[in-house]
Amino acid sequence: MKKNKIGLIYFYVHFVVEVLCFYFLYSNYKGAIVWLLPFVYDAFAFVPQSLIGYYADKNKNINMGLIGVLLMFIGYIFFLYTSVSIFIPLLIICFGNAFLHVDGAENTIRFGNGKLSNSAIFVAGGSFGVLIGRLLVGSLTQSWILLLPLISLIPLVIICNNETKDLKGYKKYDFVKKDVNPYKAIIIAFLVVAIRGYMGYGIPTSWNKTTIELLLLFLFMGTGKALGGILSDKFGIRKVAILSTLIAIPFLCFGDNIMVISLIGIMFFSMTMSITLGILLSVLKNNPGLAFGITTIGLFIGTIPIFFIKLTFICNVIMIIVFSIICSYLLSSILKGDK
Amino acid sequence: MNYYFNLSFIKGYELLFIILLSIIIIIIGVTIYLIIKEVNNENK
Numbered sequence: 001m002k003k004n005k006i007g008l009i010y011f012y013v014h015f016v017v018e019v020l021c022f023y024f025l026y027s028n029y030k031g032a033i034v035w036l037l038p039f040v041y042d043a044f045a046f047v048p049q050s051l052i053g054y055y056a057d058k059n060k061n062i063n064m065g066l067i068g069v070l071l072m073f074i075g076y077i078f079f080l081y082t083s084v085s086i087f088i089p090l091l092i093i094c095f096g097n098a099f100l101h102v103d104g105a106e107n108t109i110r111f112g113n114g115k116l117s118n119s120a121i122f123v124a125g126g127s128f129g130v131l132i133g134r135l136l137v138g139s140l141t142q143s144w145i146l147l148l149p150l151i152s153l154i155p156l157v158i159i160c161n162n163e164t165k166d167l168k169g170y171k172k173y174d175f176v177k178k179d180v181n182p183y184k185a186i187i188i189a190f191l192v193v194a195i196r197g198y199m200g201y202g203i204p205t206s207w208n209k210t211t212i213e214l215l216l217l218f219l220f221m222g223t224g225k226a227l228g229g230i231l232s233d234k235f236g237i238r239k240v241a242i243l244s245t246l247i248a249i250p251f252l253c254f255g256d257n258i259m260v261i262s263l264i265g266i267m268f269f270s271m272t273m274s275i276t277l278g279i280l281l282s283v284l285k286n287n288p289g290l291a292f293g294i295t296t297i298g299l300f301i302g303t304i305p306i307f308f309i310k311l312t313f314i315c316n317v318i319m320i321i322v323f324s325i326i327c328s329y330l331l332s333s334i335l336k337g338d339k
Numbered sequence: 340m341n342y343y344f345n346l347s348f349i350k351g352y353e354l355l356f357i358i359l360l361s362i363i364i365i366i367i368g369v370t371i372y373l374i375i376k377e378v379n380n381e382n383k
Contacts, residue, residue, distance in 0.1 A: 036352055040359060047363050050370040087355070182378045287377050294374070297367060 007121030010104040018129025026137040044094035046300040053289025065157025068099030105292035110164045114172030120229020120274035127222030170288040173281035182283040189279040197302020202316040204256035220263040224270025238335040244271035245328040
């Protein structure tokens with residue numbers, strides 16, 4: 001398989017998964033459950049990934065992707081053709097989503113051979129899927145049509161799992177300084193993901209009002225996530241981690257009303273995604289699934305406050321500046337110097 | 340600081356919310372145990 005091919009395949013897998021999930025979520029986005037639904041989704045799609053990932057690490061012959069496709073298929077059928085409580089298809093879809101995420105992470109990491117590009121490209125697919133899933137609500141007349149791209153994932157996950165199951169590329173990630181305590185590295189990576197998760201919702205974007213602007217927002221977010229891994233492989237993870245976090249600050253703070261400035265900030269801001277995964281892979285060398293699951297728990301913990309607390313514009317700006325500087329310092333304290 | 344704390348979205352679903360939080364806490368607890376176990380294994 002060619003260098004970034006598996007990353008691109010899982011970009012598509014991730015894209016389809018999120019299209020289905022967000023089409024489902026936004027189709028039911030009404031009434032009393034308007035906040036509870038995304039909260040339950042975040043909880044059950046993100047948090048169990050650590051346990052599923054750990055299980056996948058220990059059982060490499062089990063195709064987690066296939067289980068994920070099957071669960072998503074069942075959940076979506078429940079949603080389309082039954083009148084059971086919305087929480088039943090939601091939970092099944094969440095678990096399907098979690099299995100497919102773990103499958104994508106495991107395969108792109110195993111194939112990555114110490115490089116982050118494939119994992120970063122895989123992660124980027126989600127942003128585009130979230131966007132398209134949201135946009136399809138109201139414009140798609142036949143909801144069952146989304147089952148077709150889901151079915152198209154079956155041969156892809158079978159081929160990719162067969163190609164990568166014997167690879168040991170996950171042992172080659174080595175981005176953390178030798179003298180750093182592994183627990184310290186894990187806590188820092190977790191904190192950075194959680195802060196990033198929270199900040200993502202606090203970024204001032206008054207300019208974002210039309211579909212085209214929303215499209216651009218997700219496009220730049222996805223591109224940033226992919227670039228984080230690609231640039232880290234090219235120029236060194238430490239440089240990219242520190243610079244992307246610091247450069248993003250002025251763009252995020254002053255881009256409230258100016259789209260271009262804000263988009264550049266969002267792109268830089270999204271780059272840390274794969275860097276934190278790289279840190280965790282460096283200290284949990286035999287457990288890529290568990291490492292990936294820690295990032296998704298961090299993301300969930302980071303998004304919890306947005307359901308309960310809303311801050312003002314000034315508070316958000318102060319938070320972006322303070323948290324970005326803290327993240328940049330923490331990352332620079334554990335990441336190895338670039339060659 | 341001008342902020343508000345909003346718990347209204349769980350109204351009517353309190354039990355579900357408590358069960359959900361309990362499951363999340365258990366999973367996070369097990370994950371912490373697994374991390375400690377695996378870090379110890381790798382440093383042996």
